Amino acid sequence: MALTGKQKKQSWNALQIVLILIAAFIMLVPIVWIAMAAFKTHVDVYQLKLFFAPTLENFKTVFQAPYHLEQKLFNSTIVAFVTVVLAIPIATCAAYSFSRFTLRGQTVLLVMILATQFVPAVVIVLPFFVMFRDIGLLDTRLGLILVNLSIVMPFAIWMIKGFIDGIPMDTEEAALVDGSTRMQVIRNIVLPMAAPGIVTAAIFCFIIGWNEFLFALILTSKDAVTLPIGLALFKAEEGDLWNLLAAAGIIIMVPMFVLALIIQKHFVQGMTMGAVR
């Protein structure tokens, strides 16, 4: 039986819908599966149950001895937050200058800043490990914040520059002609207009700092351990404690999902540093 053109088109559309649904399913399964495990009892985790009596017990256990996940939660929050608070104002100033002025060696500087983003983290961390060992910054939040700046700064500069590039210059020029100083222009005109972009960059950097793994793995051991490294707590002698791992996983990922949804409109632009618009 030959299909008419219209039938062909219809079945092609139906096939597309099916493919999209399969893709969405594959995207969600690992997340849903680990989310379910977080609400299962120790016994239920070891069975492939779709229906089970949910419990909040795991979320209680992870905050008790010997795990004390609240310490890691605190460390992660402080490290990510302070990194952002340091990086964003510095990056905003630089981004404004790169966007509005022509600097000597500007292209070289911008490419260099971009390039540091691509340096393997292991290269960055080795000298810091040696230095922190000598000056006593190993296993401190301060040390981790300093090293995190290396990945956050380039992102923030490029991202905010992209947003400022998109703001027309007329208002600024008019204010300058009217006798405002450059700093007044930045404070009163540029900052309010670039605010959504700056907030996006800040949230983005917070997510990067929160999820950062290698630096924290190497530079912390006890006091300054962050959440992703804290996952290792739940490897017991008798095997992984999956229900607790999953609960910790939920605590790590849910706040980031919320933040990511807030900035999703600008997400792509930020990650590719304006290479794709």
Place this chain on the structure above:
Amino acid sequence: MRDRHLKYLLVLPAVIVVFATAIWPLVESLRLSFYEGRLSRPAFPQSFLGVENYTWAFLEEPAFWNSVWVTATYTFWTVLLTTLLALGLALLLAPGGRLRVTVQSLLIIPFAMSPALIGVSFRFMFNPEFGLFDAFFGIVFPPLATISWLSDPTLAFWVCIMADVWGWIPFLTLVLIGGLASIPRDTIEAAQVDGASGWRVLKDVTLPQLVPVLAVVLILKAIFSLKTFDQVYMLTNGGPGTATQTLSHYVYFNGLKYSQIGYSAAVAWLMVIPMIFLTYAYAKFVFQKK
């Protein structure tokens, strides 16, 4: 203050931070790579070795070559699979409409997931006793049910690739949807009016115009694949044996477990070299667009 001074003052703090946190360690790593640097000894670093750390990696360490091979094949497959699948998904989702936009907004979720957690999640799903995947394959194809995925070198490698591809498809899809949206509609419509089939439009009109975006996607993914550490550490920890030991993992083990900082720095610097080429290519695309 005059602008011509102010403009340099504004970038100064950022330049200082970038130099102190990224350029300095890069240079210092290079310096350390020429030394014997054992953390266990009091004076650090110890004797100057010249290029001996490098020749040691090249000539005396099969484990180094193993991780070069692992990283190269890992990068090849993850770049290829992620790009192709993301392109397919982007083409499916690009037309818009309620279902497609909803799925698009879901895509942001896996990308916000920490790579370490992706590793944990996949290890959980591939657990031989109660993993979801095992159960799934057991139903679809019973002989597979008894396979212990993560204890087999080849399968463990492919599980790592699966986890990586899963984690990166959403982001690359979003980038490619952005790229597709920036292609002028009239070129596609003109081809359709001329009676070109959907496939011809895709092959001759859409894809050629998507090439710059595809190139950016490929380079970006290659850079991040070469650096892979987090998922692999959590998923297989380089194992079984060294079957999934990427270069980053190899550096981590030699540097921190065996505290051979000088040797690790040398291998880490060998990783920087392909990065320089990729970054150069990436920067060319970024600045070309301006």
